[in-house]
Amino acid sequence: QVHLVESGGGLVQAGGSLRLSCAASGSTFSRYAMGWFRQAPGKEREFVAATTPKGATTYLADSVLGRFTMSRDNAKNTVYLQMNSLKPGDTAIYFCARSQSADWSDNPNLYSYWGQGTQVTVSS
Numbered sequence: 001q002v003h004l005v006e007s008g009g010g011l012v013q014a015g016g017s018l019r020l021s022c023a024a025s026g027s028t029f030s031r032y033a034m035g036w037f038r039q040a041p042g043k044e045r046e047f048v049a050a051t052t053p054k055g056a057t058t059y060l061a062d063s064v065l066g067r068f069t070m071s072r073d074n075a076k077n078t079v080y081l082q083m084n085s086l087k088p089g090d091t092a093i094y095f096c097a098r099s100q101s102a103d104w105s106d107n108p109n110l111y112s113y114w115g116q117g118t119q120v121t122v123s124s
Contacts, residue, residue, distance in 0.1 A: 002026045002113040004096050009118030012086055016122070020081040022096030022115055030054070030074040033099035036081045037108055038092035038120075047106035048094070049081060059104055064090075086122045093117040 008020040020036070035050040049070035051058045058070045067086075072079040079096055097111035105111070 002098055004098065004113055004115035006094065006096050006115040006118040009094060009120045011121045011123065014087055014122055014124050016086050017082070017084045018086065018120060020083065020094055020096075020118060020120075022079045022081075024077045024079075024098065026077070029077040029098075031102060033102055033104040034072060034079045035097045035099060035104065035106075035108075035111055036070060036079075036094060037097060037111075038090075038094045039117075040092040043092075045095070045108050047108070050099075050104035050106070051079065052104060053102045057104075059106070061106070083120070086120075088122045088124045091120060091122050093119050 003025040006022045036048040037045050038048050039045040047061050049060045051070050051072050055072040067084050069082045095117045096115045098113040100112045
């Protein structure tokens with residue numbers, strides 16, 4: 001069983017920054033792609049970012065391109081989401097997830113394990 005635990009969420013003013021972390025249990029972390037998703041009240045879960053197993057390549061949703069970056073530290077079994085220039089529209093619960101394979105995807109159905117989420121609230 002894999003456990004994912006997110007941290008780093010909170011309340012921030014528009015234009016501010018937050019850094020989310022996601023720590024994973026298990027010894028196979030570096031074999032899988034990892035992703036970040038978010039879900040706002042009344043909306044479907046949406047893709048934010050993903051990275052390949054070694055972290056060589058990251059993919060970002062158009063809505064966060066140029067403002068968010070994703071990275072991973074396989075020695076620490078941790079992925080990060082650096083969020084800059086935050087907007088009220090970024091307000092959501094943010095989830096990290098482990099892919100079913102080494103392939104990344106923007107489809108949440110292709111992720112096997114999920115964290116409990118961390119709330120990000122951006123005030124105007």
